[in-house]
Amino acid sequence: MAASGFFFFLTKMKKKVAIQGIKGSFHHQVAQSCFGENVVLEECVSFREVITSVLDNTSQKAVMALENSIAGSILPNYTLIDNSNLQITGEFFLNIHMNLMGLPGQTIADIKEVHSHPIALLQCANFFNQYPQIKLVESSDTAITAKRIQEQQLKGIGALAGPAAAEIYNLAILADGVHTVKSNKTRFVILKAKDLAYDKENVNKASLRFELDDTPGSLATVLNVLNNCKLNLTKIQSIPVIETPFKYSFFVDVIFDKYKHFEKAKKLMEIMTTHFKVLGEYQQG
Amino acid sequence: MAASGFFFFLTKMKKKVAIQGIKGSFHHQVAQSCFGENVVLEECVSFREVITSVLDNTSQKAVMALENSIAGSILPNYTLIDNSNLQITGEFFLNIHMNLMGLPGQTIADIKEVHSHPIALLQCANFFNQYPQIKLVESSDTAITAKRIQEQQLKGIGALAGPAAAEIYNLAILADGVHTVKSNKTRFVILKAKDLAYDKENVNKASLRFELDDTPGSLATVLNVLNNCKLNLTKIQSIPVIETPFKYSFFVDVIFDKYKHFEKAKKLMEIMTTHFKVLGEYQQG
Structure with missing residues (x-):
């Protein structure tokens, strides 16, 4: 690798933001709001892996959900931050908007199973009370099923995720805004390694x-x-x-x-x- | 119906305790600890239905989980109690012990899917990290899959539930104590209709x-x-x-x-x- 390539590589590494989940998830949406549309993601399968990614310097920053108005505080994440000695350097409040999505051409009547993150399933429980034939299945992230539906052209399966997921994975929105509490905000924090200096001018x-x-x-x-x-x-x-x-x-x-x-x-x-x-x-x- | 039969019916109705879930669930375990081994249950599919069951007098009491040391406060349940005007008349702390169970003769290597309540799945996430081939599926209650495995003699499916479920539904315990945090207590409360008097002598x-x-x-x-x-x-x-x-x-x-x-x-x-x-x-x- 030439020197310039190496430095480019280093710079790119430094800018990585670790999230739980994949492109199209709410964590991705927050990362874009905080670090720009083209933020480079490190997609992690668990919050534990998000922390590790910052600790071993794979990512410079992380975005992590801490609490929402439906499920309350996400206590394990408080414990992860506390035990890892990462520092919170910012916060972001996101309005959670849930859509039911599937392959273009499908309707709700075609859907047999809906996969999503357990908290997302909880947030939309009232909507699914009307469709007892739909089986709710837990997945690690809201966007991952959207991706899988597109890649494997899965019929009969729906994903429950934010509007970005439908756009990224070319899915049709079968039902818009299916979350029970309409003003449901989730609070996310930005994390960095403890020894990393950052601008404290506007700290309040x-x-x-x-x-x-x-x-x-x-x-x-x-x-x-x-x-x-x-x-x-x-x-x-x-x-x-x-x-x-x-x-x-x-x-x-x-x-x-x-x-x-x-x-x-x-x-x-x-x-x-x-x-x-x-x-x-x-x-x- | 003869008069004595009618009164027997009335008495039996009065003694019903509403829980979310079915026999063998943690709510059942708490109902037994508070009201005796042979407590008559009203098995509900949601916490909302539990509240309704007390409000419409189908049940005289309800048992409801309010917080645990893993998932934190169950905020929607606070809101349900608050909005329904039911009163809390007691509390009970249960040590949560999770077992992985399946049909007798099965081993963990045979299990392709494990079904349980989303919070239960969260509580055992570390254990399942060792078994990436096992798909985790959300169900409404910890015990319901145990019942289904027995009724339909399902191979390849595991349930994640308390020891009582294995006993009631004749399942084999494939792994004992698979919850991550070993001293994981859940706090349950007892609920009654607001206008119902109860003994306040020992209130503290x-x-x-x-x-x-x-x-x-x-x-x-x-x-x-x-x-x-x-x-x-x-x-x-x-x-x-x-x-x-x-x-x-x-x-x-x-x-x-x-x-x-x-x-x-x-x-x-x-x-x-x-x-x-x-x-x-x-x-x-």
Whole structure:
């Protein structure tokens, strides 16, 4: 490989964004919104593989769903971020729009099986109540069945995915907007390796994790301190620490006007809580 | 129908417990733990149907999963309880133990497809990473495939369910304890119609729902009040109110020693929050 080719190769490597799923998935849609139409994807079969891809430097960044208004927080992803020591460097809210799609010429009456991600199937459960003859089958990603239907020219099979999947894999939309809750937003975060510097100029949000003993008022005390430091909460989620009864861990998101306020709060939190950790500092999405 | 038969019928109806799923499911296991081995079940295909069964008086009680340590809070179930005005009258924590089962004589090498509830499939994802040839298929309940395998003598199909399912449907356990996180507890609640009186003597826990505007420190203020009233938090979960940006709803569980402390807190919460609601008062599980 010539030197210029090598550098081109390096640059290309550096720009890869790891997602769970393939082209046409909601993760792809978010990657395009954040990094441009022609973003180079590293398509992974699991969230665990997404993390590995950043840790071993195959990808420079990752896009990961963290919570939605139907299925709630995706706790395993919080744990993956926490354990891997990746940092959250941004967030993005996507309006989830689900279409039922199949080969051109097919109608809903032809469809015997619909394959999609389990959360997507949950999000459209009400729609499928009208079609008890359709079998719902779990797949690893929303777009993968769309691709398979096109490649293998599968009749009788439908995919449940976003509008982009129908376009990329040349499928017909058999039913548009089949998700139950119409204003269903999913929150995605952008992840990078911990030692990678990034622009903190516009930072006004942070994701924190800490543990508290089950002593009365311990959480109220922490929230008072955050409030005194002029930090405002946008999310709080308690999780029992499995190994230790009566101990709780908290995932908290805060927004702030001035970074120095957040810095003061961090110093206090380090003293007041155990296992305090900043999962990321970034600009509000 | 003779009068005695009619009363027997009535009594039997009254004792029905609605669950999502069928005999051998985890919901069945919890119903047995709470109401005895021979509990009469109303087997429902969805959580929505479980609620309807109590509302139309087909069942007197319901058992419903609310959260687990893998998938987090089951937010749609919170919403169902909230919207239906059923009350939580008890809770139960179940250790989830997953077995892979099939027809006697089969081995894992024979299995081409495993069917189970999407959350159950998630809970055992690591185990199935070793068997990429096995296709994971979503079903409405953990036990339903176990039943189907037995009834139709299905070879090549495995079910992922609790130990009770293997026993009830005479299946062989092909792999024992295939869940990833070994101390995976699921929290279930018992539900009754709102107007139904029940024994409140041992009440020391309550589930609350309220909304707060996104004004700085509003949550801290509420938690201070709960603390001043000697209530202790065991769970907190914020959910953005979809229709109203910057408004949050909270699901909070509190425990207390004296009911009068809780009564005082209720009066204060009614003034300090909007849409304040007690989802249930019960004895800690």
